[in-house]
Amino acid sequence: MAVDAASPAVAFLQPLILIGAAVIMVPVFRRLGLGSILGYLAAGIAIGPSALKLFGFGGEIMHVAELGIVMFLFLIGLELKPSRLWSLRHVIFGLGGAQILATAALGTLVGVFGFNAPWRGALIVAFGMALSSTALAMQTLEEKGEVRTDYGEKAFGILLMQDLAIVPLLALVTLLSPVEKPGGDGILLAIAEMVVAVGGIVVAGRYLLNPLFRVLASAGAREIMTAAALFVVIGAASLVALAGLSMATGAFLAGVLLAESNFRHQLEADIEPFRGLLMGLFFMSVGMTVDPNVIVDQWARVLAGVIAVVGIKVAVTYALMRATRNDHDDAIRVALLLAQGGEFGFVLYANGVAADIIKDTDASLLVAVVTLSMAVTPLLVALAPRLMKRQAEEEIQEDFTEAQGSVLMIGFGRFGQVVSQLLNAEGIDVTAIDNDPEMIRAAGRFGFKVYYGDGTRLDVLRAAGAENAKLIAITTDKSDTTNRVVDLIKSEFPLAKVYARSFDRRHTLELLGRNVDYQIRETYESAIAFGRASLEELGLSPERTAEIEDDVRRRDMTRLTLQQAEGIMAGTPILQRPTPKAPTPEPLTQPKRSPKALNRESEDLTKVVD
Structure with a gap:
């Protein structure tokens, strides 16, 4: 018997059942290596109307759970600057x-000739199947x-393009519908x-x-910051x-x-707990929509539909990825990750x-196909x-149980390895972390412990001990990665000493603007040493060489x-430039006759020089 949501006496049981089902099923599936989704x-499926019947249709829950997708996309946006x-x-x-157009075109042909569907319905179904699940794919990543x-x-x-496409696709449903359509003024108003x-x-x-x-x-109320973060996310989502x-x-x-806000990391920390909980609730609501009766009664069509959706999307996405080099x-990897139908397909169907384009019975079958493709x-x-x-x-597991170094080194490439030699020579305990499995294995063969x-x-x-480290050395080899780590450390561990490897002069200016305690361009000191050795080889005394180096x-x-004060082009006149050569004397007046060689050898040489 389904739980009556209107009964106050049992209303509290609904969240308890949802949480309990997740607590039981998710660890089991993760233990089996099948993932939390x-x-x-x-x-x-277990608590929905098809099994234990503890809940009715999951549509009402899905409306709330969609906030998980909203918050997830907000967090993704926080990681992407407008320039990126x-x-x-x-x-x-x-x-x-x-990808959308090619998948829809091929899917329409399969629907018309393979399933004998009317072209209007086949087109809308194909466009719906072209839309993958943002929630599932991004959660997997x-x-x-x-x-x-x-x-x-x-x-x-x-x-992201698929999410943007839902608006014109809904307009397309209106245009193809045999029922009365809004006039042109209505469409222009919607665009405005x-x-x-x-x-x-x-x-x-x-x-x-x-x-x-x-x-x-400045008010110092943490709970108000959390409320403001939720207000921004939900407010922006509701407005659009x-x-x-x-x-x-x-x-x-x-x-x-x-x-680029100074409060980016604070917003991320406030939103993250809500995002994780609501994303799980969303996938549970999707499971509730599965009707086993439809799957049993029309198993051949459902199976054919899932195979068609997955096959078409994998083939189209793979071909387009290869075509774009x-x-x-x-x-x-992209083709298999985006092989499923998506949550916006439910909206489109x-x-x-x-709009009287898709039959109600076909819509139930399509929901089953989309859900199984997600599964x-x-x-x-x-x-x-x-x-x-x-x-x-x-796969290498993240395990920081033994990470207790006074120096935390982020990145253990060629630069970090050299730095670690000096620290190890003094017996300083270094906790080095890197995300390259092959490099970690190679370092292990030489006796280095890299997490x-x-x-x-x-x-x-935090797990690697950033809160207790006396010094955090950032030796990653990509400037944007280094900047992200610096921003995070400055925001969350403001008392830590931050030493950073700089990629070039422009990156050095960015790091100085972020108030790192020390930075060095990765090739600067080696170039100075190279130039010093070159001067000594050319006969300059050590004193003169040191004087030039200091200058x-x-x-x-x-x-x-x-x-730092005026921009990247400032200070250009300070650069040491090549000494200009003495000007070549020229005659005051242009000679009226061209010079003539006195012998053939001189004539040939003149041609070569010219």
């Missing part, structure tokens, strides 16, 4: 747009720590509302949010939803606009039924390493100071 789906998002424009609009890998960013760009909503978020993000959080931070866009799009946009391994995705992702040319390395972990994650830094260092420091 399948655990949540199984928990939803702009650099992904070709992936978002090019690769993402091509996060669990594997691969959100910021090359293939992770490609997958995210495609997913979207522009106003997005513009409002942009203005608020640029000019209002930072002053608001500054005032709240009223204008017809997806809530996730509004939250993502708000996150991007706050990516991505290697086989990244192409196969519901509108298709209301098999973890298995497909686990299959990816077997299909890759370079076999994936055995596996991502230094851009706050939980990893170059002094000029460099003066120029850096000027550049």
Whole structure:
């Protein structure tokens, strides 16, 4: 018997049942190596109307649980500065747009000729199947720590385009519907509302949010900061939803606009607990929508549908990834990660039924197909390493039980290895972390203990002992990674001494702006030593060589100071330049006749010089 949600006496049992089902199923599935997402789906199926009947249809819960997707996209936006998002424009609009159109075209042909469906219905179904599950794919990437890998960013760009596409696709449903359609003025008004909503978020993000959080931070009430963070996320999502866009799009946009805020890490810490809980609730609500009766009665059509969806999406995505010059391994990983239908497919099909394009009975079958395609995705992702040319390395677990070094070193490449030699020579205990499994294994063969972990994650830094470290040395080899680690440490561990490896002069200025305690350009000292040795080989005395070196260092420091105040082009006249050669004398008047060689040899030489 289903629990009556309207009864106050049993209302508290609903969250208890949801939490209890998750607590039981998720650890079991993770223990089996199937991942937490399948655990949540199984928990939803178990307590839903198809099994224990403790809940009715999961649609009402899904409306609340969708806030998990909203918060997740907000956190993704916090990691993407506007400049980084702009650099992904070709992936978002090019690769993402091509994936939607190609999948829809091929899916329509399969629907019309393979399932004898009317072309209008087949087209809407195909577009719905082209939309993957942002929640599932991004959760999978996060669990594997691969959100910021090359293939992770490609997958995210495609997913973002799919989220943006829901608006024109809903308009397409209206245009194809045989029922009465709104006039042109209605469509123009809807577009105007979207522009106003997005513009409002942009203005608020640029000019209002930072002053608001500054005032709240000065009040010293932590719970108000948390409430403000939730207000920003839900408010931005609701504003764009009223204008017809997806809530996730509004939250993502708000996150991007706050990516450079001083309160970014505080917002991330406040939102994270809610995001994790609601994401799990979302997957449980998806599990509740599964109707075993439909699967049993129409198992052949459901199975054919799942195979068609997965096969078409894998083939199209892989082909497009290869066509855009991505290697086989990244192409196969993105293709298998995005092989499922998505949550926006439910929205599209519901509108298709209301518009009399899709039959109600077919909609139930489509929900089953989408849900089952989501359920098999973890298995497909686990299959990816077997299909890759370079076999994936055995997974290394994050284990910091013995990490107690007084120096925390983030990055153990060629630069960090040299630094560690000096510290080890004095017996200083160093905790080194890196996220390259092959490098960790190579270091282990030489007797070095390097812990596996991502230094851009706050939980990893805490587990590695950042709170107690006397010095944190950031020796990563990518400037944007170094900047992210510095920002995180300065925000969460403000008393720590931060020493950072700089990529180049521009990066040095960025690090100085972040108030690191020490920075050095990775090639500066070696170039100075190289130049000093060159001068000595050319016969200069050690005294003169030292004098020149001191002058170059002094000029460099003066120029850096000027550049900090005035920009990268400041201090250019301070540079040591080549001594100009004496001018070649020229005649006062141009000779009337060209010079003539006195012999053939001189004539040939003249031609060569000219």
